Amino acid sequence: xxxxxxxAALLACVPAVAHAQSDITGEWAPLFHEDxxxxxxxxxxxxxxxxxxxxxxxxxxxxWDASRVSxxxxxxxxxxxxxxxxxxxxxxxxxxxxxxxxxxxxxDQYIGLWGQDRTIWVDGRPHPxxxxxxxxxxxxxxxxxxxxxxxxxxxxxxxWIRRNGVPESDLVTTTERFTRHGDMLTYVIYIKDPVxxxxxxxxxxxxxxxxxxxxxxxxxxxxxxxxxxxAAPPHGVPHYLPGExxxxxxxxxxxxxPAEALTGGAETLYPEYRLRLKELLANRK
Amino acid sequence: MRRTALxxxxxxxxxxxxxxxxxxRAQAPRDVTGYWVSVVSEDWHQRMAAARKGDFTSLPxxxxxxxxxxxxxxxxxxxxxxCRPFGAPAIMRVPGRVHITWADDATLxxxxxxxxxxxxxxxxxxxxxxxxxxxxxxxxxxxxxxxATPPAGPATWQGYSAARWDLAPDPKAVRNAVFFAGGLGTSxxxxxxxxxxxxxxxHVVTTxxxxxxxxxxxxxxxxxxxxxxxxxxxxxxxxxxxxxxxTIVEDSKYLSAPxxxxxxxxxxxxxxxxxxxxxxxx
Numbered sequence: 001x002x003x004x005x006x007x008a009a010l011l012a013c014v015p016a017v018a019h020a021q022s023d024i025t026g027e028w029a030p031l032f033h034e035d036x037x038x039x040x041x042x043x044x045x046x047x048x049x050x051x052x053x054x055x056x057x058x059x060x061x062x063x064w065d066a067s068r069v070s071x072x073x074x075x076x077x078x079x080x081x082x083x084x085x086x087x088x089x090x091x092x093x094x095x096x097x098x099x100x101x102x103x104x105x106x107x108d109q110y111i112g113l114w115g116q117d118r119t120i121w122v123d124g125r126p127h128p129x130x131x132x133x134x135x136x137x138x139x140x141x142x143x144x145x146x147x148x149x150x151x152x153x154x155x156x157x158x159x160w161i162r163r164n165g166v167p168e169s170d171l172v173t174t175t176e177r178f179t180r181h182g183d184m185l186t187y188v189i190y191i192k193d194p195v196x197x198x199x200x201x202x203x204x205x206x207x208x209x210x211x212x213x214x215x216x217x218x219x220x221x222x223x224x225x226x227x228x229x230x231a232a233p234p235h236g237v238p239h240y241l242p243g244e245x246x247x248x249x250x251x252x253x254x255x256x257x258p259a260e261a262l263t264g265g266a267e268t269l270y271p272e273y274r275l276r277l278k279e280l281l282a283n284r285k
Numbered sequence: 286m287r288r289t290a291l292x293x294x295x296x297x298x299x300x301x302x303x304x305x306x307x308x309x310r311a312q313a314p315r316d317v318t319g320y321w322v323s324v325v326s327e328d329w330h331q332r333m334a335a336a337r338k339g340d341f342t343s344l345p346x347x348x349x350x351x352x353x354x355x356x357x358x359x360x361x362x363x364x365x366x367x368c369r370p371f372g373a374p375a376i377m378r379v380p381g382r383v384h385i386t387w388a389d390d391a392t393l394x395x396x397x398x399x400x401x402x403x404x405x406x407x408x409x410x411x412x413x414x415x416x417x418x419x420x421x422x423x424x425x426x427x428x429x430x431x432x433a434t435p436p437a438g439p440a441t442w443q444g445y446s447a448a449r450w451d452l453a454p455d456p457k458a459v460r461n462a463v464f465f466a467g468g469l470g471t472s473x474x475x476x477x478x479x480x481x482x483x484x485x486x487x488h489v490v491t492t493x494x495x496x497x498x499x500x501x502x503x504x505x506x507x508x509x510x511x512x513x514x515x516x517x518x519x520x521x522x523x524x525x526x527x528x529x530x531x532t533i534v535e536d537s538k539y540l541s542a543p544x545x546x547x548x549x550x551x552x553x554x555x556x557x558x559x560x561x562x563x564x565x566x567x
Contacts, residue, residue, distance in 0.1 A: 034546045035327045036343030050329035122478045146314075146453025146484025148517065175522060177529075181486065181515040186531045186547055190521055200521070201326055204529045204547035257334055269324050271380035271399065272558070274333055 024149055024178050025107070028091040028185050028207035035203075039086045042163045044254055045247035048264035057167055057196035058263050062245050064165025065238035067230070076224035078114045078136050080159030082168055082191045082201075089113035090218060091207060093178075098123075107142060107149070115221025120151050127154050134158075134170050149178040161191065161201065166264075169195035183209040198266050258284060308390035309408030312450050314483035315518055317393070320559060321528065321550040322382045328546075332380055336502040344504055350539030357503025367564035371400030372442040372497035374506045374534045377514075377548050379567075382559055393448060393487075400564045406448035406489050410435075415452045415485070435492055440508050444494040451515075452485035487516035499534065499544065507538035526552035 032040055048061055068074055079087055092110040096119070097103060105123040110116070118137035127139055138156035142149055151174075158170045172193040179186045185207040192200045232238070240246075248259050255262065258280040267273055306312070325332050331340065341354050371379060381399025388394040388405060395404040414428040435445040491512040499506050513533045520526050527549060534544040 031545050033343050033345065033544055049333070050326045124478070143478045143480050145480045145482070145519070147486075148484065148519075150480070152522075177517070177519065179486070179515075179517050181488075181531060184531065184533070184545065186515070186517065186529060188517075188529050188547070188549070190527075192523075200523070200525075202324060202527065202549045202551075203326060204531075204549055206531060206545045206547055208545075255330065256337075257330070261334075268329070268333070269326055271323060271325070271382065272560075273325075274380060277334060 024180055024185060025093045025095055027210040028093070029210050030085075030088060030090070031206045031208055032088070033206070035086065038162065040088050044251060045164055046245065046251035046259070047164060047255065047262050048162065048166055049257065049262050049268050051162065051166060051264040052197050052199045052201060052266035052269060053166065053264040054196055054198055058265075059242065060167045060196070061165045062248070062263070063239050063242070065240055066165070067232065067238035068165075070229045070232070071237060072226045072228070075226040075229070077159065078116060078224075079163075080168055080172075081118070081137050081153055081156050082161050082172060082174055082189065082193075083159070083163070084111055084114065084116065084137075085187060085189070086203060086205060087113060090210070112218050112221075115223075127152075138174075145177075147179065151176040151178070161193070161196075167196050169193050171195055185209070309393070309448070309450065310387050310390045312452065314450065314452060314485040317487070317516075317518055317528070318385050318387065320382055320384050320553045320556045322553055322558065323377075323380050324549050324551055325380050326549070328378075331500060332378060336500050336504075338502050340502060341500065341504045344499060345540050345542040345544055346504065347539060347541040350505060350541075353539065354502070354504045359503075364565060368400060368402075368442050369497040370501040371397070371402050371564050371567075372494060372506070373404065373444050373446070373491045374494065374510055374512050374532070374536075374544075375497065375499050376400065376402055376404070376443070377530050377532060378546060381562075382553070382556075383550065384556065384559065398559050398561045399567055401561050402443055404443045404446060406446045406487075408448050408450075410447040411449040411488070411490065413449065415450070418454050432490075438493060440493050440495040442495050442497060444491045444512070446489050446491040448487060448489045450485050451488050452483070487514075487518075489514040489516070505539050506534060506536050509538060510534055510536040 037043055045066060046062065048058065053061070069077075078084070085091065090112040092112065094108050095104045096106040096108050098105050105121065107120045107122065109118045109120065111118070116137055118140060120140040120142040122142045125141065127141065132139070132155055134155045134157045136157055136159070138153040140151050140153040142151045144150070153174045153176070156168075156170065156172050156174070159168045160166055161168045172191060174192070175190040177188045186204065187207060188202065188204045190200050190202050191197065251262050252259055257277075260280060261268055261277055267276070328343075330336065338357060338359070339355055341351070346354060376397055379397070379399045381397055384396040386394050391408045393406040393408070395406070396402070410433040412428055412430040412432050417427055432447065435447065438445065491514070494506070494508055494510050494512070496508045497506060498504055511534075513535070515531045516528050517531075518526070518528045529547050529549050531547045532545070534540065
């Protein structure tokens with residue numbers, strides 16, 4: 001018995017190598033324990049709380065009519081990078097090697113639900129000049145800070161940072177961090193938009209490693225083909241003129257939160273705003 | 286007698302191993318002390334405005350958890366219940382500021398102004414694990430020792446927290462990064478993709494908790510809940526310092542699956558915005 005215990009004690013001292021601890025390649029499924037409503041069904045109109053919006057962004061978002069996504073030119077617009085990994089999508093990460101040297105030159109990501117491929121170059125190439133084309137996923141390069149994979153992206157098309165019409169400009173840049181903790185992948189995105197954000201917006205999400213081959217867990221990407229969906233007059237862009245968005249009052253009723261808070265702004269992100277919110281709610285009674 | 290001595294030796298093993306190296310404070314990959322503010326860009330309605338009764342959309346509650354959450358009645362509020370939403374499983378999600386200091390070389394202290402709570406993260410009680418460079422200049426993952434049993438004591442809102450650093454290896458010492466960057470064979474000097482510097486995560490396991498709320502609207506966690514946290518500190522390109530804490534709450538009494546969140550904090554220049562508020566006043 002004593003010998004067994006001694007052996008056990010010695011074994012406890014022997015380093016065990018676990019090669020895959022910071023291997024971020026593989027298939028990952030999202031968890032929705034935070035921002036579930038925002039990320040899955042989507043928040044209702046006029047709910048921009050917790051976003052550091054400029055006045056211009058707020059005006060844009062208030063003029064946005066959900067029918068806009070039915071316009072032919074917008075039907076195939078996919079989530080842009082600053083939002084897409086918040087959505088209900090699985091994520092596949094793989095390494096791309098140079099065929100001659102076998103060195104890794106990039107990590108490829110496949111964002112399942114919307115069939116988006118992105119490449120994150122790790123071979124030291126610079127970002128292209130500003131005049132280069134912009135895409136939904138942008139141009140990305142990556143480095144390692146310890147076991148965290150840090151990805152910087154530019155050249156992203158204009159899109160949205162929240163699905164209810166909050167805009168994102170084509171000058172946006174992002175820094176993402178992928179850190180593996182066991183079978184959990186923590187994903188943090190730091191979004192800078194000089195047009196529509198007064199300060200950087202940070203979001204953190206969690207993915208869990210999928211076991212096995214994940215058969216049946218992936219939805220085949222279907223090419224988007226625009227077509228007439230409504231009887232709306234051609235070439236019209238659904239919108240609300242300033243002060244005419246009927247969903248402002250509706251959102252107040254739906255959420256119980258005053259419009260001043262629902263229309264966002266950097267001040268709504270900080271703990272002291274709770275006092276202002278209490279004041280607003282007290283005044284309304 | 287010999288057997289007793291052996292048991293004592295085994296019980297002391299983790300402490301012995303951890304005592305061999307530098308202190309936890311010296312091991313810290315960066316200075317994590319200071320005042321930090323939670324930036325509430327996620328779950329805004331639940332965190333800033335207090336979730337309504339029955340709103341537990343995103344929590345993986347089991348039937349018993351739902352029953353208890355639905356039975357919550359604010360009219361039956363008692364002063365002794367005031368700190369229930371400020372326990373370790375929930376406190377980092379509460380909008381507020383935290384002040385991080387070293388209580389001693391092996392104890393990291395986190396004070397919160399919201400609810401005036403104090404967490405003490407005790408180093409030297411978890412098995413050592415992390416990345417290191419071996420004699421061949423290769424990076425390898427290692428685990429050494431085993432976790433010590435938390436000392437006996439009363440269940441409290443903040444429980445007993447055991448901590449360790451999960452450190453990344455020093456890129457300068459690497460000659461053959463077979464295992465680095467996910468075991469993918471990236472050379473440390475190849476294409477300049479490994480940033481020099483000290484990096485790593487703070488890993489914390491908290492048990493011995495007093496039963497409380499995961500959300501202020503009465504969503505429960507039990508005294509058998511276990512909280513695992515990983516704190517990742519970073520500096521953004523604009524020079525601001527941040528940390529994100531990934532929190533996993535396991536509680537078979539009320540949860541059908543681990544409850545996972547990640548919460549973001551930005552460092553502040555000083556404590557001028559620190560506003561201690563009791564649980565009842567919050």
